[in-house]
Structure formats: C-alpha cells, structure tokens
Amino acid sequence: MSNGPVNVRDVERLAEDRLQSGPLGYYAGGAGDERTLRDNEAAYARRRLRPRVLVDVSEVSTATTVLGQEVAMPVLVAPVALQKMAHPDGEPGMARAAADAGTIMCVSTLATSTPREVCDAAPGAPRWFQVYVLKDRAVSRALVDEAVDCGYRALVLTVDAPRAGRRERDLRTGFTVPPGIEMPGVTAAAGTSQLTPAEFFSLVDTSLTWADLERLAAECDVPVLVKGVHTAQDARLAVEHGAAGVIVSNHGGRQLDGVPASLDMLEEVVQEVGGEVEVLVDGGVRRGTDVLVALALGARAVLVGRPALWGLAWDGEAGARRVLGMLQEELALGLTLLGAPTPAGVTRAHVA
Numbered sequence: 001m002s003n004g005p006v007n008v009r010d011v012e013r014l015a016e017d018r019l020q021s022g023p024l025g026y027y028a029g030g031a032g033d034e035r036t037l038r039d040n041e042a043a044y045a046r047r048r049l050r051p052r053v054l055v056d057v058s059e060v061s062t063a064t065t066v067l068g069q070e071v072a073m074p075v076l077v078a079p080v081a082l083q084k085m086a087h088p089d090g091e092p093g094m095a096r097a098a099a100d101a102g103t104i105m106c107v108s109t110l111a112t113s114t115p116r117e118v119c120d121a122a123p124g125a126p127r128w129f130q131v132y133v134l135k136d137r138a139v140s141r142a143l144v145d146e147a148v149d150c151g152y153r154a155l156v157l158t159v160d161a162p163r164a165g166r167r168e169r170d171l172r173t174g175f176t177v178p179p180g181i182e183m184p185g186v187t188a189a190a191g192t193s194q195l196t197p198a199e200f201f202s203l204v205d206t207s208l209t210w211a212d213l214e215r216l217a218a219e220c221d222v223p224v225l226v227k228g229v230h231t232a233q234d235a236r237l238a239v240e241h242g243a244a245g246v247i248v249s250n251h252g253g254r255q256l257d258g259v260p261a262s263l264d265m266l267e268e269v270v271q272e273v274g275g276e277v278e279v280l281v282d283g284g285v286r287r288g289t290d291v292l293v294a295l296a297l298g299a300r301a302v303l304v305g306r307p308a309l310w311g312l313a314w315d316g317e318a319g320a321r322r323v324l325g326m327l328q329e330e331l332a333l334g335l336t337l338l339g340a341p342t343p344a345g346v347t348r349a350h351v352a
Helices: 007-017 019-030 036-043 090-101 117-120 137-148 168-173 186-190 198-200 208-220 233-238 260-275 288-296 308-338
Strands: 062-067 069-071 076-079 105-106 127-131 157-158 222-227 245-248 278-282 301-304
Touching: 007 019, 007 260, 007 308, 019 168, 019 308, 036 260, 036 288, 069 157, 076 090, 076 105, 076 308, 090 105, 090 117, 090 308, 105 117, 117 127, 117 137, 127 137, 137 157, 137 186, 208 222, 208 233, 222 233, 233 245, 233 260, 245 260, 260 278, 260 288, 288 301, 288 308, 301 308
Parallel strands: 076 301, 105 127, 127 157, 157 222, 222 245, 245 278, 278 301
Antiparallel strands: 062 069
C-alpha cells in the first residue's frame, strides 16, 4: 500500500503486523467457534441499500446528536480494554483522536489510564464511562465518581459479561496482561493487573439485577445506558428501570457464541423502545455503508471498537484518527449516493 491504507480492513492488516500473538488474539478473537464474531460482519452484507434519486444532495452533513450531544457523525468509539497494550498512546491518544473527529469516546473500566488521565488528554471533549460492577462495589463506585467528577456525560453499564466467554485464542496463546501494563481499576480490586480475562471476570459481581440498574440510574446525575441488550423484553425492562438508552450488543462476539449478530437483534429492540429512548448498536461495523444500514434499521448511532483499536495499534493516535476519518468519509459519500443528505434522513425504506 504505497499510499497508505484506504479502508478499515487495510488498517487491520497493518495492525496485525505490529501486534504479538497474545494481544492480537485478545483483541481479534471471539468466543467458542467464533460464529457470532463472523456473523456480526456478515449481517451487514445480508442487507441491501435502496437509494432514492433526484434528491438534492448538494449539501450533505454527517452530523447528528446522541443523548442531546452534538457529534460530527453517528459513529462513537466503543469501550475497548487495555489500549496501552496496543500502543503507548493508549486511551489518552484515543481520546484525542475521538475529540479531533468530533465524536464521543466511551472509556472502559479496563482502561490502562484513569478516567481523569483520559479527561486531561482531551479537555472538554464529550466522553462516556463504561461500567463493570465488581464484587468490590467500592472500587466501581470510585471509578464512577471520578468519571462523573471529570465531566463524563453518561455511564454505560455492561450487562452481558458476568463471566468471560470461552475465548479460545486466549487459551491457545496463554494470554495474560503483560508486565508493565496496568489497569488502575483492576489493580484497585485485585492488587494486580497481570490477569487472564477469566481471572478478571471472576471479580465481576454476578448477583447484578434490574434493581441495581434502577439504583445506579437514580443515584447518578448523568444518563445511564445499558450495553449488552439482546431482546425486546430486556430493552423494555431497561427502560422501566431507568435506562436513558440501550446498546444492542453481543460484546463483539466475545461472550455467548451462537447468539444472533447485533444487527439482527437491532430492529426488534427499536420497535419495542425506540420511541422512548435512543437505541445504539455495536459489532461488525467496518464501513460507512454499514453505518447507513444500522441507521435505516433504527439505530441512533453505532459504536466501533476493533476498527479504532486497529488504527491505534497501527499508528497510535494518528492511526485511530485516520480510521474515524475513513468511516466519516465513507458515510458522507454513502449519504450522498443514498439520497439522504443527513443521518436523520435515512429511513427503513432505504434498506432491504
């Protein structure tokens, strides 16, 4: 690629060349036979876009809002763990990339920087904090309090991972977090960050219920979204217990193998609660045209995890920014050719 990568897949290949087998397997792998991992991407290929013609597309904008926050595009950065394992720029570099792209970054509980360090890297930029509720709830509360104090604008409660899925790439490589890579929240709970994924998830509170969501939503001054919703029934319960939004997600195919692709779960959730709260989706987005499909099926926005991570692994902050720019460029072109000058103009009639 003499002129550099031209799409996310190119960047992924470059990232693969820079990562050792253990970290690469951790980021790229899924659970079990990885059927759901593969299907997350394949689901987009099963849809067909239906352009409308003779529409004035002389002015096209990718801008939209998410939870009332103006963003440059309906593409957010999903929570991804251990970003300094991919590149020394880590989460601060990702935060600057997201800020430059005009979008929201969601910082993981498993971040290799504290919420405040990420905040200081891109002051004033919108960001959310992803929450795993640990058995030591004081640790989770301290992370949440720090994030809220630093101006994080929403909490994202992840509910589909009471234990780690069977991630066999990690078993084959014997993956553990490398020495020198610290996750402050994990160290506070376990005394060390040098754990396997299964060892980390043994710290997660498996007794979590809808009552805990309701309590978190009532106690926090920022909106709470529920990430990991698979069904209309759980989307309804999330709304009834105080969620300001839901994220349809199968954890990137990393938890229960054999569940549907995230995109295939999206429409039933939108039909159930889309008129009351915003519905987002993650998993499998690799193109701007994928974003169009998700919007047409009712998503307010998508979150991308691996694509942004591949950019970071390839070229640090600049690589992550390049990936987000690629997706925005593809989305702008897609809106033009679809005959929808803005994300709000994409409807169910635009996809089959």
